[in-house]
Amino acid sequence: MASPQYAPKDEDAKWLTPGVASLGAASFFSDAGHEIATSVMPAFLTSVLGGSAAALGLIEGVSDALTGTMKVIGGPLANDPARRRRLATGGYIITAAATAAIGFATAVWQVGVLRALAWAARGVRSPARDALLGSLARPHTFGRAFGLERAGDNLGAVVGPLLAAALVAWLGLRPAIWFAFVPGMLAAVAIIFAAREARALPTGVRRPIRLDVQGLRRAGIGRPLLPVLLFECGNLATTLLILRATDLFTTLGFANAASLAILLYAGHNAVAALIALPGGFWLDRVGPRRVFASGAIAYVLAYGLIALASIHWVFAVAGFLLAGAGVGLAETAESALIARILPDELRGSGFGVVGGIQAVGNIVGTVVAGVLYATASPAAAFTYAGAWMLLSACAARVFRAPASSGQNPG
Structure with missing residues (x-):
């Protein structure tokens, strides 16, 4: 992992390789595909299949828990280069097929x-x-590479719901979900292209499937996990943000309020997409600590504005956009730091552990905030989440690569 912080300009200009670009494209197409299905699924489940809001909540809760669990399981599997290529390719194909198949459900x-x-x-x-x-x-380009991937993911979260709205108006609910297969398979094609480029890299001996906790600890991953956990405890599910916006605009009628809330959500994702790549360039210059702390502070301000949004709707708009900036910066910093700290044979495990921490933190934070929202007030819920973000920003001083890695600790 030892490498200089800066590289010659000719080398620096080559950061956007076909493989890096393909991974960014894969994230964009995949997120656009499953966001189509996610946007349509509530109406499909309730109006077509006769399901309830409780059933929708159970399905989403179980699915999100599975995602976090499988990240932890998939981490050690991804330590081996050959296996990680197969997992990435197969994962994108299965996600696309299973998502589109929801449209056939009876x-x-x-x-x-x-x-x-x-x-x-x-x-x-x-x-x-x-x-x-x-x-x-x-x-020396991990920041911009992971920033591009995060930008693609968040841009897909903007395009997907917009495509869903157009497809439902044009074709109906079921065909709209079927259409999710198209961007999903484009994502699979992009990841296959990236995997082929990675196949040309030297791989060494085949690596065993195991979570090397001692190896991760020696590499220095332990301390940075504290600010990550604190951040994720305050990183509320976007459904709570959408609920807050819907409540604020109910005087305009439920349909108009829901539409405005969705537009705010799209704006949130658009800002995350726009800031992730510049944040990655900034990270490559100053290190991940400042970028991560800036993301946490953006969330503190965002939640403060959303908590006060009953005073004026402008506060809600500003809060949504600041939250988008926060997620664009923090997620890029988390991924780049893991890539900086860990050698290739441990990176899969490291990303899996962080994914598990993200899932646990999101569940804990959102459940408590939801209870506060219902029993106390929306302001109490977002103040609670903002407190976690403030703690995360304070703890960000340990969010850095150890000096022995040769990286700028930043």
Whole structure:
């Protein structure tokens, strides 16, 4: 992992290799595909299949839990270069097929099974994709490489819902979900291209499947996990943000309020996409600590504005956009730091552990905030989440690569 912080300009200009670009494209197409299905699924489940909001909540809760679990399981599997290529490719294909198959469901339980399968595949492929990107990118360009991948993912979350709205108006609910297969398979093609480029890299001996906890600890991953956990405890599910916006605009009628809330969500994702790549360039210059701390502070400000949004709707708009900036910076910093700290043979495990921490933190934070939202007030819920983000920003001083790695500790 030892490498200089800066590289000659001719080398620096070559950061956007075909493999790095393909991984960014894969994230964009995949997220656009499953966001189409995610946007349509509530209406499909309730109006077509006769399901309830409780059933939708159970399906989404189980699926999200599976994603986090499979990230932890998939991490050690992704330590081996040959295996990570297969996991990434297979994961994207299964996610695309299972997501589109929801459109053929005739019962609520079928939707649950297919959603769980898609989200499990999405979880197991995630460490493999990130480890693959770490092997294709140069160490001094990890920030911009992971920033591009995060930008693609968030841009897909903007395009997907917009495509879903157009497809439902044009074709109906079921065909709109079927269409999710198209961007999903484009993502699979992109990841296959990246895997072929990675196949040309030297791989060494075949690596065993095991979570090398001692190896991760010696590499220095332990301390940076504290600010990550604190951050994820405050990183509320976007559904709570959408609920807050819907409540604020109810005087305009429920349909108009829901539409405005979705537009704000799209704006949140657009800002995340726009800031992730510049944040990655900034990270390559100053290190991940400042970028991560800036993301946490952006969230503190965002939640403060959303908590006060009943005073004026402008606060809600500003809060949504600041939250988008926060996620664009922090997620890029988390991924780049793991790639900087860990050698290739441990990166899969590292990304898997971080994925598990993200899932646990998200569940804990969102559940408590949801209870506060319902029993106390929305302001109490977002103040609670903002407190976690403030703690994360304070703890960010340990969010750095150890000096022995040869990287700028930043």
